Amino acid sequence: MTIKIGDRFVGPEHAPVIIAEMSGNHNRSLDRALSIVDAAADAGAHVLKLQTYTPDTITLNVRGGNFEISDSGSPWAGKNLHDLYAEAYTPWEWHAPIMARARDRGMQCFSSPFDETAVDFLVGLDVPAFKIASFENNHLPLIRRAAATGKPLIISTGMATIAELDEAVRTARAAGCKDLILLKCTSTYPATPQNSNILTIPHMSALFDCQVGLSDHTMGVGVAVAAVAHGATVVEKHFTLRRADGGIDSAFSLEPEEMNSLVLETERAWQALGAVAYGPTEAEQKSLVFRRSLYVAREIHAGEVFTTENIRIVRPGQGLPPRDFAAVLGRKANRDLSIGTPMSWELIG
Template sequence: MIKIADHTIGQGHPPFIIAEMSGNHNQSLERALKIVDAAADAGAHAIKLQTYTADTMTLDLDEGEFFISDPNSLWSGTSLYRLYEEAHTPWDWQRTIFEHASRRGLICLSTPFDASAVDFLEELNAPCYKIASFENTDLPLIRRVAATGKPIIISTGMATIAELDETVRAAREAGCKDLILLQCTSTYPATPENTNLLTIPHMRELFGTEVGLSDHTMGIGVSVASVALGATVIEKHFTLDRADGGVDSTFSMEPAEMAQLVIETERAWQALGRITYGPVEAEKKSIQFRRSLYIVENMKAGEVLTEKNLRAIRPGRGLPPKYLQVMLGRPVPRDVQRGTALTWDLLRAD
């Protein structure tokens, strides 16, 4: 189990739900604070920011590999630099957002993208750190974050087993004791077919960490399914209204959807229970409505039991149906009324 602020993460606890604000504030602090409120009202446990500037992410170039020309990309037709300028959360907002989240009972955390962001977030007393999929091979950054001694959540999008092994080793060797890996598909949006949830239990066994899901699919079905496979953390992009637009709005959840996610993932976790057979306590009253053997016609003493006068019906106060063939042909020692449960005592002579 891992403790982040006052929240415990592990298989014995409900899934930890992170609402990822990303750039959905659309460069408005007022909107950012409304997103915090909406996440709290929906029952999420944490709100996540991203801490970078366009200059810490890339170069201000508008050509070649610095320009997004893929027609299938949500961000086609812009440069990386302009995209990050539009999407970044101004650093002078972040203390205000952290404090507002705390007042609303939310854990606030962030994804740093370079060492300067880690230093800044340390000043805000960030309770843990998130590493994005695109930085999960940035070992110097991971070592810097691990050196804080705080829990780290790492998305595993695109990473091979060998790369993840390097990442996990780097984090642990640099001082990270509490590590969470999130299965992730780095497409926006992602499809269920490319999500590969069966990786979750394998990852837990392979690396000995808590595991979860950074979910870029639409809806809540994939996230709910991940809980059945052992996910203890769910991260979803979150906005007030997809129609408002924004860099990540297309694949972000709205408040009503987030509320449903919180409810249904907790139900999925509750349903896991434990390995058990036989009636649970709540079922015991239902045992009386099983089928059992009943006399279904009035009978005189000495008449024999047949398939016509003895049947397996509900309720369950008679002998189990497995005794039907054993009883056929036996005489009843006394008169018996229709609707009498067949018991061993009934067949004994007085």
Template structure:
């Protein structure tokens, strides 16, 4: 069994997909906006709201040397100095308690991605129910061990990672005490293209590492996330904002409330549709069999007359013999008069 629980909520094949709304830096440095994002996530049907716990100084250095400025022209943060970007995107630590309290009031789980030991210590003081390791920290095995040692469920994104790197991370987590693990297929581009998503990896993650598997999705819309459910994703994370038009460091690839609500509906429908391998009519289909084609007398015939392709046809409804018997019946004689609309049955005919 790979099923886990976060604050009592089952995550596994027998439960609808667990949906995480990632706030990231979409609060735009406004606590009121951050609280409104929590409320909107609850209204949209999220199971959890996720924060990120770091400061600019715990992430990088305040310099503009090569590598400390984003030089990828395709990045939504092209030209930004790392320290400045992280300062803008960070969630002030003094907000965390208020955000978690609002989440509890609204029936949401609230946990975070820590980026160093000080963040883990702080989050432990708030008794978070779970932890998330970001793709970029998957190779930070010391951090993974520190988080795993808390004994809380651990969610790990695998963007950019090789199979060997994932194996290192899983071994580090389990070696430090992690017993409840979810690996997320992730593509670390912003936004990500569906063609780069490779969600067929999801069942491979589950099989290779014997844990739950899901998707951290940076594509636009919810099509990729819904499709992942068919491949066994039991947890889906999407960035979330009140309005892309209002900006924010992650707004360009974040879902708005109405879109997240649609994700909740469609991901649950996708999960409900999985069912099991079945080659029998379902109970719900029982009444539909009457509308299949079957063999009927379509012209008046007298007792002793031969059945021909002129007076027998496969038509609806389905109360006669199956159409596959047509060749057997042609040339047989009817044993009594039959009017058009008489369903063919074996007792109505005899060999010529």
């Protein structure tokens, strides 16, 4: 089940891959974009992800009606779609220098194409994978074009029903996708832990026979850690230098210290999974001595009966186990015993 994206292995046998999503947090500055790459690398992120579109490849330049965001709970409430994407998009001529900086800093870098022309453009940059955003998971022509490249394909599943996901997965595989990762995603900005439903992750993995990760819009790292505990092999989070700087996605983006925490804590969660195991681990062997066992609690003469006064269940653990306490009581010592002697059957007449 292991998938290779560039030089990075993705799968249950490997630590979760952490994707830092730049999105529009460059605030229309290439210098800031490159600083975000550096900060993501310093924080330990494994992948830097972009979004590849222009206002005209994603919407129409129309005012009013459905082209205005009316949801008062949205961070983009009141904005016109074309204006929003004009503010948020990453100029295509920036992609090459951003990707070069990511490679120089030891990270993979790929992007979310939002139409077929973006796929073709990214193929020309030799990206190691494609990511299909949640709002595009019903865009079957886009999925078909990305899958046909033969590169690994990551699809966010926000809002999609099982039937829609089945259609997307079948489309991808029919077009040639061999390496598929789905990302559990809640398409609210920010999302809450209560509507994250990460128990879907193992179910989705079994249903579609593929790896599943998390595209996470919640604040903090708790949901991501829980997702890894349920089998997530990839975690994607929006990333910025400082939320206080503002920007399209800043309100639900991690800052560098938080990204570093995400990298560390998700790897710890993965390391903690281990296997089903009972009994002392190899590391615990030296601690067995601190369990309780039976010891002589006062001087005992040969022939004297063992009682609750002269033997006790105490630490350390070198004597008979506590379960033998009742079997020893009423028996006799076959020799003189000093206080602190660990009990054994050889001492009993």
